[in-house]
Amino acid sequence: MDTVSAAGREGELAAVAAEWARTIAGTSYVPMELPEIEELLFGYAKQLFDVWRSEPFDPDRARPVGAALVDGHFTHPDTLAITLALLSRVLPSHGAAEPGASSRNGAVLGALAAGYASRLQERTFAEQDAIRAAAMTARQEAERAARVSEERFQAVFAGAAIGIGLGDTDGNILDANPALTKLLGYSVEEMRSRNVGEFMHPDDTQEVWALYEQLIRGDRESFRTAKQFLRSDGRGIWTHLTVSLIRNDRGEPEFQIAVIEDVTDLRQLQSQLQYQAHHDMLTGLANRALFQLRLQQLVAKPPAGKRIGVCLLDLDGFKAINDSVGHGIGDQVLVEVASRLDSALTPRGHLVARLGGDEFVVLLEDTTDARDVIAVAEEALAVVAQPVTVAGHPFAVTASAGLVERAAADSTDLIRAADITLYWAKTEGKDRWAIFDPQRSDREVAQYTLARMLPTALAGDEFRLHYQPLFSLLSGAPTGVEALLRWQHPWLGQIMPDRFIGAAEDIGIIVPIGGWVLETACAQAKRWASRFVDPLRVSVNVAMRQLTDPQLIERITRVLDDNDLRPWQLQLELTERAVIGSDREPLAALRALADIGVRIAIDDFGTGYSNMTYLRTLPVSELKLAASFIENLRATGTDLDIDAQIVRSIVSLAHTLGMTVTAEGVETDAQAHTLRELGCDTAQGNYFGAPGPPETIQRLLDDHLAHATMSGRGSSP
Numbered sequence: 001m002d003t004v005s006a007a008g009r010e011g012e013l014a015a016v017a018a019e020w021a022r023t024i025a026g027t028s029y030v031p032m033e034l035p036e037i038e039e040l041l042f043g044y045a046k047q048l049f050d051v052w053r054s055e056p057f058d059p060d061r062a063r064p065v066g067a068a069l070v071d072g073h074f075t076h077p078d079t080l081a082i083t084l085a086l087l088s089r090v091l092p093s094h095g096a097a098e099p100g101a102s103s104r105n106g107a108v109l110g111a112l113a114a115g116y117a118s119r120l121q122e123r124t125f126a127e128q129d130a131i132r133a134a135a136m137t138a139r140q141e142a143e144r145a146a147r148v149s150e151e152r153f154q155a156v157f158a159g160a161a162i163g164i165g166l167g168d169t170d171g172n173i174l175d176a177n178p179a180l181t182k183l184l185g186y187s188v189e190e191m192r193s194r195n196v197g198e199f200m201h202p203d204d205t206q207e208v209w210a211l212y213e214q215l216i217r218g219d220r221e222s223f224r225t226a227k228q229f230l231r232s233d234g235r236g237i238w239t240h241l242t243v244s245l246i247r248n249d250r251g252e253p254e255f256q257i258a259v260i261e262d263v264t265d266l267r268q269l270q271s272q273l274q275y276q277a278h279h280d281m282l283t284g285l286a287n288r289a290l291f292q293l294r295l296q297q298l299v300a301k302p303p304a305g306k307r308i309g310v311c312l313l314d315l316d317g318f319k320a321i322n323d324s325v326g327h328g329i330g331d332q333v334l335v336e337v338a339s340r341l342d343s344a345l346t347p348r349g350h351l352v353a354r355l356g357g358d359e360f361v362v363l364l365e366d367t368t369d370a371r372d373v374i375a376v377a378e379e380a381l382a383v384v385a386q387p388v389t390v391a392g393h394p395f396a397v398t399a400s401a402g403l404v405e406r407a408a409a410d411s412t413d414l415i416r417a418a419d420i421t422l423y424w425a426k427t428e429g430k431d432r433w434a435i436f437d438p439q440r441s442d443r444e445v446a447q448y449t450l451a452r453m454l455p456t457a458l459a460g461d462e463f464r465l466h467y468q469p470l471f472s473l474l475s476g477a478p479t480g481v482e483a484l485l486r487w488q489h490p491w492l493g494q495i496m497p498d499r500f501i502g503a504a505e506d507i508g509i510i511v512p513i514g515g516w517v518l519e520t521a522c523a524q525a526k527r528w529a530s531r532f533v534d535p536l537r538v539s540v541n542v543a544m545r546q547l548t549d550p551q552l553i554e555r556i557t558r559v560l561d562d563n564d565l566r567p568w569q570l571q572l573e574l575t576e577r578a579v580i581g582s583d584r585e586p587l588a589a590l591r592a593l594a595d596i597g598v599r600i601a602i603d604d605f606g607t608g609y610s611n612m613t614y615l616r617t618l619p620v621s622e623l624k625l626a627a628s629f630i631e632n633l634r635a636t637g638t639d640l641d642i643d644a645q646i647v648r649s650i651v652s653l654a655h656t657l658g659m660t661v662t663a664e665g666v667e668t669d670a671q672a673h674t675l676r677e678l679g680c681d682t683a684q685g686n687y688f689g690a691p692g693p694p695e696t697i698q699r700l701l702d703d704h705l706a707h708a709t710m711s712g713r714g715s716s717p
Helices: 003-024 034-053 059-071 077-094 101-144 146-159 178-184 188-192 206-217 264-278 288-300 318-325 327-348 370-385 411-427 438-459 501-507 510-529 552-562 584-595 627-634 638-656 669-677 694-711
Strands: 163-168 173-176 222-230 236-247 253-262 307-315 351-356 359-365 388-390 393-395 399-407 433-435 463-472 478-489 493-495 537-541 570-575 599-605 622-625 660-663
Touching (some): 003 077, 034 101, 059 077, 101 236, 101 253, 101 264, 178 253, 206 236, 264 288, 288 307, 288 351, 288 359, 288 411, 307 370, 307 411, 318 327, 327 351, 327 359, 327 370, 327 388, 327 393, 370 433, 399 411, 438 501, 463 694, 478 694, 510 552, 537 599, 570 584
Parallel strands (some): 537 570, 599 622
Antiparallel strands (some): 163 173, 163 253, 222 236, 307 359, 388 393
8 A cells, every 4th residue: 555545544544533433422431532532443443444345354353343342431322323323334435336345334333233242241241240249248248237238239229220120939029120110111019019920021932941940949040141021011122131049048049139131222233233234235135145154054064965056147238227327227127126036036935135236146945956946047037027117217127047956065166157157148148047067167167277278388389280281183283281280288188279279369379379370380381392393382370369460460571581481372261250241450451461462261161151242352362162062072963963063153253253262171082083173273181181290291292292203294192
């Protein structure tokens, strides 16, 4: 943190401490002047903001602040209420833009209140012990010195702010102090005519009665518990109750004394803060914290065979609503979507939560199979897809869902799987669900793993080029080679490009890899150039991302010059889908390269949906027929006529546009003969030579040269 920002943070904390001190001054008796209170609260505020920003987030670190307030004698009920109201307002200013800000606020304030309540309870118990000890001492001394002990007992009994009741071992109430009569709403006379059993709450547990019976039998001297009582108006109140046994001179149980403190308001506050910590403030749904808690509980110790399902939902294009009509309307849309999901799915026992933003999740307990979570997803997508009307304007909203259904397992793994499937649903068109497929996930993980290794592979010289020769169908002479990339991994072996080229394009490393391929292929072409009367042409596959590299043309020109190659000796191959319909930038690069004489070829032609009229406007020198066309030439009869006519039409069109045609995947002499008859210019395939390293292709070309020399003319291999 720089000096300016540190000073700004100190100023903000000082302002918070000053406002905090002003608002609580006078609510509790504290023997300090206002500046001293500000200095004390400054440290507490800094501690709370540090907890809010902590990573990993641990709200329990705010508990000591609540305890410190009690230790500092800030114990009036208004003090805590004012403190929480102030902090709930100022905490979001330190990170409202961060995900989960409101959940953090609730968690920090809840921990502070819990620390306050816990320390206040400890203090109350200490006071109760003092009162109980004084009462017991007073009763004992009353037997020895009635006047002195009676005055002492009455002083404690009558003046205590906490309710005190005295009863016999049968539960009959013998006396009650003014605080207790006020607490329960009865007069002293009414209290003395009642039994303690009449004040028991219907929700009291058996444990409370068991403690009471042990006390009356003399098996224990006292017990403490949180307990509800019924007031005279029928209203229940929560108390901290301490009951102690008073024995006679013979050690036998004779009386019981109860000390009762009303903690109803504090308990309600704790419940409210706990609710806020586990619920989304905008929609009222469970929040991320509660969802993760429930999920962890399910997977902690699952019964054998127990299965669970997760349906992760994300609204499609919700950002456009916020951007177009504002976050206020967007929030109303979220509230309506949340209400629909809650109404449709919560009554069926499913937990519906908002994770943040426009992301929701449904947790299914004890599923049977994938059909359960699929049914929930389809219903959720259906209720979301109904138009939402806000301020008289309809909004079309859809969602995508990622589904996981399996035996209870690691919660982190479940969420990761749901995230993956949500991404699948988004990429497959939105407004749909996708369910987790381990095999697909493994493939994508493998793809990602390979992508991470690509920079090391390039730096470590793990790439190799294989070459496949191209032959003229008319003369039978070699006309060039196509450079084919291979990755020779040290422990995975040879990896074909279809497994890593996509990843290379995604992470952008395709540009330096493509540069390496270009330089290596041109250097090899130079070594072969002197062996033929007509120098061989080298074809290099190029990705569309390379065409957006502003240094591409300069790099190609330099590589050609460095290897004494003429521009026409280099041919760049692009897929049909990449070239047809490209934007202006790649086409401008292609035209610039064509202008200096570099040949441009469309690879796998016929696998896309080319616009033939558009084709004439492209700077293309050659069409390379996809192998699927050539494979069908093996057939006979009518199929042969149809396929032959298709190939002949493509060849005729290409020649009309001034392009040459190369057939890929030629496997047999019959295919080569048919292609020659149809006017195809060149061909490549296993019939002419399989791809191989430079030395293998060198031997193949040498064999061809030797055969041509002996025969005195070129011939087909």
